[in-house]
Amino acid sequence: MSSERQRPRRLRSAHSNLSAHGEPWVWLTAGSLALAIAMITGLLCFIAIRGAATFWPVPLELVELADGRKVLGEVTGRQTAVQPGRDAPEQAARRLVRTANFEFTGNHYEWIDESAITATTLPEWATAVDRLEGGRFHGFPLRLMHGEEVVAAGAEGVWEEFERIHPAARERFRAARSIDKHDRGVLQRRLRAARLDVVQAGLSSGLESPQRAESVKRESEVIAAVELEEKILDQKTASLRAQNAGWGVEFETPGGEKTILPLDSIVRAWQPNRLSLASKAQLYGARWGEFLADDPREANSAGGVFPAIWGTIAMTLIMAVFVAPFGVLAALYLREYATRGPVTAAVRIAINNLAGVPSIVYGAFGLGFFCYVLGAGIDGVFFRPSLIADNQPTFGTGGLLWASLTLALLTLPVVIVATEEALSAVPNSMREGSYACGASKWQTIRRIVLPRALPGIMTGLILAMARGAGEVAPLMLVGVKKIALDLPIDGTFPFVHPEREFMHLAYLIYDVGFQSPNSEAAKPMVFTITFLLVAIIALLNLTAIWIRSRLQRRYVAQQF
Amino acid sequence: MESEQTTMEATKKNGPGSGRTPDAGVEAGAADRLLAVAAGREVPSEVHEQVLRERPVLEVDRFNLWYGAKQALHNITMPIPHNHVTALVGPSGCGKSTLLRSVNRLNDLVPSARTTGTMRLNGDSIYDPRVDVIELRKRMGMVFQRPNPFPMSIYENVVYALRIDGEGNRGILDEVCEMSLRGAALWDEVKDRLKDSALGLSGGQQQRLCIARAIAAEPEVLLLDEPCSALDPIATGKVEDLIQELRGRYSVLIVTHNMQQASRTSDYTAFMYLGRLIEYGPTTEIFTKPILRETEAYVTGRFG
Structure with missing residues (x-):
């Protein structure tokens, strides 16, 4: 009895170990959080960087190939592919070039083997053109044409003149398109409303009723008024389009073909190899502006996303x-x-x-x-x-x-x-x-x-x-x-x-x-x-x- | 009649079952009432003459309450005197708060609660089936254990009762707000920030705000449920001073665990034990020369 009092049995350990302090659990919980943060920020950064880079002007490289072909475009990707060789697999580097000019090349993009390239240059006047239709165009400006008349020749002269007259031409184009899209739509809706009124009158008062006759009369008035307004709109758009007609820029593709792009079909054109950082930034902002405020074109792959x-x-x-x-x-x-x-x-x-x-x-x-x-x-x-x-x-x-x-x-x-x-x-x-x-x-x-x-x-x-x-x-x-x-x-x-x-x-x-x-x-x-x-x-x-x-x-x- | 029968049944059920209580109380009678109560037997309440002479604001009449099968209040009969402070004391779980919450029928919110007997507020039955509970509660004010200011401004807290009645007259609201806050001894502390959130006040201020809220609608009886139990000693002192000031102007029923508080603030004190009223009389008598030894034992701290 007394000995027990002198040496009490220890029920509890005098030491504490790692698991008692719970450090591993701190590491585990912190690790889980870190993993989650890494995944989230990784995904967001990936999206943000790729998404923000889209509109930054990329240099146009003129690539000369061993077979004499020339290709002008943005290099959008490089990879090293393993190709099955006769004796052993070979390492072959290649680059993906956005060649554009679909009407001439039949492609928008082309993989080019590095081994087939003889020279790569960055020509100053290489021009990228965003067009309304047909995708991107890459080429060198030759002449600014108005019908048969040459308004300006030589890359520098053409460009000076282009930058002077292009905004106004685009403005006229937009005005004409806005008339076609909105004003004519309003007229069509008026016609439809008048027609539906006739149907409604027929439904509610009978086909022979005076109400229906009245609405038929109103419909014919509306048709006459709409025809009149349509004539006015026709005149407006015709005059706008006539002002733009005939204006065009002649370009030469790297392959040597010459083509005239109508002035008002050019959404935007720039020479990325010539641009200073400030004008690149300006271009970047303008393209973002178009993206945010414009309607899409070319099956949504270009233009803006405003309606969305x-x-x-x-x-x-x-x-x-x-x-x-x-x-x-x-x-x-x-x-x-x-x-x-x-x-x-x-x-x-x-x-x-x-x-x-x-x-x-x-x-x-x-x-x-x-x-x-x-x-x-x-x-x-x-x-x-x-x-x-x-x-x-x-x-x-x-x-x-x-x-x-x-x-x-x-x-x-x-x-x-x-x-x-x-x-x-x-x-x-x-x-x-x-x-x-x-x-x-x-x-x-x-x-x-x-x-x-x-x-x-x-x-x-x-x-x-x-x-x-x-x-x-x-x-x-x-x-x-x-x-x-x-x-x-x-x-x-x-x-x-x-x-x-x-x-x-x-x-x-x-x-x-x-x-x-x-x-x-x-x-x-x-x-x-x-x-x-x-x-x-x-x-x-x-x-x-x-x-x-x-x-x-x-x-x-x-x-x- | 019916209520008594139910009580008797409950007594019978509890009686033999609680075997751990010694059966000594049977012979001892009044001497050991607490044991008798613990054994589930019916014991009479000792109510002093003086209490019965006062004009009652609230009469509790043979009131019983059950939570499910468990009886929480046994046959309570007590008048609450008009314009006096009445304290309910007793050990935890004796039914003080239940009794208090029965006065404004907050126990209606507990689905399993069931009552017999009745209470009368200035003669009007509280438990009559035809009584509109909302009308009834408008005649009383209540302050809870923990301060529970509403998530709105100090001003809106005080005039809440008027707001829910649709009172929109700015003049009346301003007047009531100032009077109530003065009545709760809070005006000087908050008069410059009436538009601030009430949740930014200290605990003691919040509790006084709750008292201001309770007295804003001129209640016929003010129910205080351990109003100081969540406060520090200084805030407790202020609230006790306030109760002193309310004495004579309001009829106050206060539940407290603190004997000093009961003796300092109240005119009458009721001692409850296990759901029964044991002794009820003027505070001075309860604390100095109670009829029952048990009451003396409790108020002097020898038990409970």
Whole structure:
């Protein structure tokens, strides 16, 4: 007994080892985070660098080959390929040159073996031309022509004159095209509206009715007026085009062919080998400007992506407008009103599972329900004339509204789950305090619970927007098109056209990257579009985060 | 009648089951009531004459409450005197807070809670099925253990009760805000930052803000549920001073664990044990010459 008291048995070790301190766990957790950060930043940097580099002017190399052929172009890639030799495999270096001049070479790009190259030079007046059609042109300017008349000759003279007259010619071209695209479109819509009025009058009052006769009379008036206006437009465009007609720049290709490029078909021309850094930067900015503000051309592989930017932002915002109230209200009922029990638990599990349904299923649902049921119903009630006379659905096909609703459905679980968590994080003491003041349940929710939960709800909305803005698969079924230049908001009555089909950056990535006939030329565009999409999503999210942090400052300060 | 039967049944159920309590209390009678209570037997409450002579603002009448199968309050009958401070004391789990939360029917929020008996606020039944709970709660103010200011400005916190009634008159709101904050001894500290978030105040200020909020709507009875338990001694002192000032103007029912606080701030003290009212009388008598030895043991700290 006494000996036990003198030497008490040690139950606990006097030492501590590594696992007790938990250092390996710190390394493990830190390592996981580091890996995640490396992957994310790696991907973002890759996209950012490749995307930002697209519009930087690259030197044009004149490559002379052993067989006497000359090729002028940007070197876009080099690789060392292993070629099967007779005795042993040989290492052969080769470079990918963007030769352009498809009409002469039959190729946009060409692989050239280094061994076949005799000389590479950077000629000062090598010119790259972005054309409206036919892809890039590379050559040397010879003469500036107006019909048969030579206005300027010699590279330097031609260029001076070209830079003087080209902007005005382009401006006239744009004006003429804008008339064709927009003003004539407005006239066509007026004609169609008048025609549909006749159909409508026939439907509602009968074919022999005075109302129909009246609208037929109105239609003929509209036709006469439109014809008159069309004549005016014809004159305008004809005069604009006449001013541009005949102007052209004669170029010589490295192969020796001579060709005249019409002045107004030249979008932009530059001599990268001659440019200073400042003018390169200026050119870079101008090409970004075109990319952001212009319509696409050449099957989306050149020009701008303005309609797609518009479509992406509009769709994401409309989606947020739909999903936020729906999700918040659903979560409110589930968390605040519904009795806890097996039914609520089942509903909650079902909602969580919805987040795992493949997005194409939502697309199919959107097409089947929104377009073919809801849309067809709307068409049947409000757009019967169009349906009967033109056999053309208005809401009964894919469009911005249906796409937004489909994505709202897709992101609903995210918002509901986030909102529920935010609501359950509101301390019960606040609710009780409000009840004790004589507030009803709804007053408590509206004045205490919702404001307090708002930052958490915003987090859910941010996640939903990020998820929705990057979706492609469902959109392909419910309204995204390869080309849809008519924006859903424009100057024609009723100004907002949610039924219109639209373009979307994420779909554009798929289209340009995998559906383009000239995929090598489209590759840099894919990176640029991806970069832009990521930037837009980041911008939308930053805005939401900014709003959230303002709300947080207002409602959830530190307690002590 | 029915309530008594249920109580008896519950007593029978609990009685023989709790075997670890010695059965000595049967013969000892009043001498060892606490043991009797622990054994689940019915014991009468000792209510001093003086309490019954006061005009009551709130009458608790044979009130029982169950959480599921567990009975939390046993047959409580006590009047709460008008314009006085009444303290509820007793060891943890004795039902003080439950009783307090029953007064403004916050226990309605607990799905398993069930009551018999009744309470009357100035003669109006609280537990009548026809009573609108929201109307009822508007007649009372309540302050909780932890300060729970709402996530809004100090000003909006104070006038919250008026806001939910749709009061939009700036003049009235300003007046009520100032009066309430003065009443809660907080005006001088916050008058220059009424538009700031209430969450930026210190714990003690937050609790006084909650008192200001509770008195803003001129409640008929003010319920304080251990208002100082989450505060440091200095903040506690300020809140106690405030309760002293409220005395005589408001009818206050305060739950506290702190005997000094009960003796300092209250006019009447009720001692509760395991869901039953044991002794109830003027604070001075409860603390100096209580009828029951058990009460003396508790208030002097020899038990509980």
